[in-house]
Amino acid sequence: MKSYLKDQQEHMLNMLEQLVNIDSGSYDKAGVDKVGAFMKQLYQQIDFEVEEVKQEEAGNHLIIRKKNVDPTNQTILILTHMDTVFEKGTAKERPFHINGNRAYGPGVIDMKASLVSVYYAMKALLEHKKAAVEQVEILLTSDEEIGSPTSRALIEKHAQNKKFALVMEPARKNGAIVSARRGKGLYKLEVIGKAAHSGIEPEKGRSAIEELAYKIIQLYDITDEEEGIHVNVGLIEGGTSVNTVSDHATAQIDVRFRTQEQAEEIKEQIAAIMANTEVDGTKVKIEGDINRPPMEKTEQTEKLLRIIKRVGDELDIFIKDTETGGGSDASFTSALGIPTVDGLGPIGGRAHRESEYLELESFVPRTTLLAYVIDELA
Incomplete structure (x- = not known):
């Protein structure tokens, strides 16, 4: 899988460029739904089923899983969101571009790079005939940036009976993943x-x-x-x-x-x-x-962290964890007692600002880490 994903870097960047250049602010239903339609088509092409949860004002949420799989057997929940904080027209004003070792554009790190990472992690698992792909359920929500008013109940419903929750907010600037949030x-x-x-x-x-x-x-x-x-x-x-x-x-x-x-x-x-x-x-x-609610670092979280760090060591990716004050949907799964780790997306910084960026060198390695963690957890 490591070699496969390395060979996919150009395709991953092309997909990221298309996503970043779609305005999808939380209050822009048409824009968020355009991202949703883009993602739905891609997942259907690799034999996943995509269920749309319609919303009147917010964008529609997507529930994604491998076709012909019993949902009650799925143990891993992956949380991502399609919305950004940027107003309509921002993508046209400053579209996706690469400068040196960084990619820039509205929502590039929070969290359109993660949408790409999850998709290519699934492709890698499929390519190598890993049964783990059948244990994954993915939620693409539309309103995380405004507090998840319509998606919280959906997240809590689909978190039931899951053994693990992996949340794809970006890694911290130093590469740390998030084990606790206030x-x-x-x-x-x-x-x-x-x-x-x-x-x-x-x-x-x-x-x-x-x-x-x-x-x-x-x-x-x-x-x-x-x-x-x-x-x-x-x-x-x-x-x-x-x-x-x-x-x-x-x-x-x-x-x-x-x-x-x-x-x-x-x-x-x-x-x-x-x-x-x-x-x-x-x-x-x-x-x-x-x-x-707070995302508290529990004994079960510690066990999940040890697995992720061990997988990181095997891939020569040093993983440390940290606490942060910002909120995310990880709080909802953690409050239900499900072992949850956040910040599993690629590395970047300056989220919600004009200078928001993705560290290009982290894109493939963090996608690879995700694929191997899913395989290990399954």
């Missing part, structure tokens, strides 16, 4: 006060902005750097004019944490903060919740 919560805080002229009758006003300021300070007190708990108030709005006591103010809050136990504690702390106001006459309302 969980995430998003909240919107709204404060209602009473307007008044700040010069003529300020005593009649009840400042929503003042109350919001108190709440922000209290929320930041939840942060515990050593325990991996971080609260960030990223956006605030309020008031109507500089000489008016504000009657309305809002804040949007991002919360990160390492364990599910911490998540429950954070929810209790937020509820306690919102139970009272510091500025008499103001009211507060908070909406939101924990939307991604």
